[in-house]
Amino acid sequence: MNCDQFQQTISAYHDSEVTSEIRAEVELHISQCQACRQIAEELRQLDAQLRKTIRKNSSSKRSVADRVINQLSIQTTLAKKPSHSHFWNILMAMAAGFLLAVIFWKPWEEQLVHQPITVPVPVAQLAVATGPVEISNDSQNWFQCNPSSFLNVGDRLRTDNSELCEIQTQEKATIRMATDTRVCIVDDDLVQLEQGRLWCSTDLNKTWLGVETPHGSVSFLGKCDIQQSQSTTEILLIEGEASVKSQHDEKAMTAPQCFRIVDSRVIEAPLLDPFFATSWINELLVEKGESDPEFDKRVNRLLASIGRAKMTNLYESELRALGPSCAKPIGQFILSCPDSPGETRRRQYAAKILADVAGKRAIPELIQLLNDNNGEVRFHAARCLERLTGQNLGVKPSAWRTLEPNKRTPVILKWQGFVDSASTKKRGEKR
């Protein structure tokens, strides 16, 4: 375990949320690394302080439950009391009623909620957003909606000209909103696309998802990209099956297929590569994190095509557009792919892209690539390390093309030592 991995794990370790194997690795690292030992101690102190401070009002925390239960028992007592005209019972009932009214109404305090709280059934949740997303339930008043907020029937969401977001429904459908998009949540399996563009997917074992637009509607099971302009709605079915309706037509779709609703008619449209047509979602996948499996899948799909397909430049541009986030999957691809004649060109392309986009987090993989069998891969790894650190440790990147194995090893060890000491120094400066 290195220091970066330790920092990603220390929280879960402290909260006893890791396996025994990882626990052992963390404890071994703590015993060997003074800087990380210090971090662990600081976390322990912070945790103790947070526990004490946030739980200081544990009595008031319990009092919420006690107050609720107390009121529940008053209500239950009132409900159980037989109604007859005995004077004493009437008096008690009146007193209890008065008490209840006072407890609920609290006339000496300002009203916390001026309007009755409606009791909605949530149908979706805002999962991810690249920036502020707004929500409204009356189309008049808009408020910022934060990720993890629940969405109810009738809620409207809108993105501005630079933000994307992703919604997860209770039926396990995913709805991704592009920039300048507005949707209305009609139900957990139906949305209205009022403007803009959506990428949607459904769980194949669940229900179909319906999307209505001003020009028509589409109902599908699978994956779909729907774009609405002033006069048309374009539906790209990426996976699965769909049914498209307009005022005058109803047609079935099977993937991959592209339809357009125009002038109340459903017509077939030219099919673009669905993968590139939906590249706008990449920014959302990057936001979800480097370990998102869908992101890795997209990167691997692009990697599968570079160096082979006629339009290699297109795939290469797509990869570069993903930025430093794609460095890890590219690095892992090169490390895991043997340098056979059929793969040499692809690995070299991948190494070139990696060297141009990788950030400092990719340094461990780059050091490993210095020992690759392919000279071009070693060269690109070395030039990237020079770009990121400003150092070449006495061996120019071009020299790595022909450097023999016995001469590589000592330099690789120097790189590992260089990186370890830089990490330690950085932690010391932080404190």
Add this chain to the structure above:
Amino acid sequence: MPCSSFVGREPTRHAKASIHMTDAELIKKTLNGQTSAFEVIVRRWSARLTAFVLSRVRRVDVAEDLAQECLLRSFRNLATLRQPERYGSWLFSIANMAAIDWMKAKARTEVSFEGATDFTNGCAAWTSDAPTPEENCCQLEDDQRLMDEVMALPDALREVILIYYYDDVTYKDMAEMLGVSTATINVRLTKARATLREKLTTFGRST
């Protein structure tokens, strides 16, 4: 080295008491007339609900009152819940609306995406009880400083910190409540703690 195998901890004290009963089972009993079954739900959810509302409204007194009202309203409208196994999500949705209504009523702006600057300072806003004579003034200041920094965290980070420390929730439970993965909970808690550590260290150096 992956950090994806979260094993989870022992259930909380409350959950252990009714470990064989799910929310759905307890709701069914409640609807059949056993109000005491709902008490278990109240004890199970009150703390984390309070923490959730607190992360929105940032006042303890308001959060407790709203949490109480939301639990009571959920009880009164229990029969309308179509999927009892989703009680938690439903309750949080009620609380979310209640928090929004409260903030609308107080003409507060929604929390900004990048992080909040609008929160109430001062001991009175955080502690429901007045400080006791035994409490050290410096300790109070430290506590207040810490809570100021917690309230200044971005929404997603503030939420997990408050829910985690209010109720000692497992990563798995928190992931279910918030509709994210346990890995995301780990990332958010790690980031929140790192931010707090850095802010408090910087403060310590400058004073």
